[in-house]
Amino acid sequence: MSKSFNDSVTEEIKSRCNIVDVIGQVVALKRMGSNFKGVCPFHNEKTPSFVVSEAKQIFTCFGCGATGDVFEFVKKYYNLDFPGTVEKLAREYGVEYVNNYKEDGRKELYYQINKEAATYYLKAFCQKSNPGLTYMLKRGIQPVTLKKFGIGYADGEWDSLYRYFLSKTLM
Structure with missing residues (x-):
């Protein structure tokens, strides 16, 4: 048994x-x-x-x-x-x-959502002028290094990422 x-x-x-x-x-x-x-x-x-x-x-x-x-x-x-x-x-x-653990098949979906969010924050960091990028450049850290490590920037709005995902689903 x-x-x-x-x-x-x-x-x-x-x-x-x-x-x-x-x-x-x-x-x-x-x-x-x-x-x-x-x-x-x-x-x-x-x-x-x-x-x-x-x-x-x-x-x-x-x-x-x-x-x-x-x-x-x-x-x-x-x-x-x-x-x-x-x-x-x-x-x-x-x-x-x-092991009775059964994967629900959503793991890949969660990885895709996480990857998309990381890409969104990376673009917000590198493509727009913001305090985070200004600070990093003053410290001598080049954009290529920031991209390599996936550094991102979240603006002051609480729902920016949410609105971004909403716009993607409406397309």
Whole structure:
């Protein structure tokens, strides 16, 4: 019988995996008393400030402040969302897991809307005289750099983007 995300999959994963083993796959850990210590994978450091507690099944970095359980470590280290983290750990530790998340098909639409809004603000920044562009030019930042980083400008009107999208739908 397969478990869904809403069942006790996370508890099953926690019972099967040891945080020291999971983190130890990517961070060299040395026993220091009852804990393990290593160099933090989330920031540059020379002196180890990353501590893993096997008893508590948590990690803490006293340098950058990163902390959490095995799920938080995997999520942060591998740059995953929570369902992706659960899926990865379930696969590695033999926990049957079915991700019931269904995409509604609007993701591409949202990306297009976001891209169109970014283009609108970029054009407002680079094609019209405005305080933002004046300031950037005074600082010596060239328009080509602003375009490369997608810097935009929102005027003082609260509904400019809304009106822009309305005009596009009426065409």
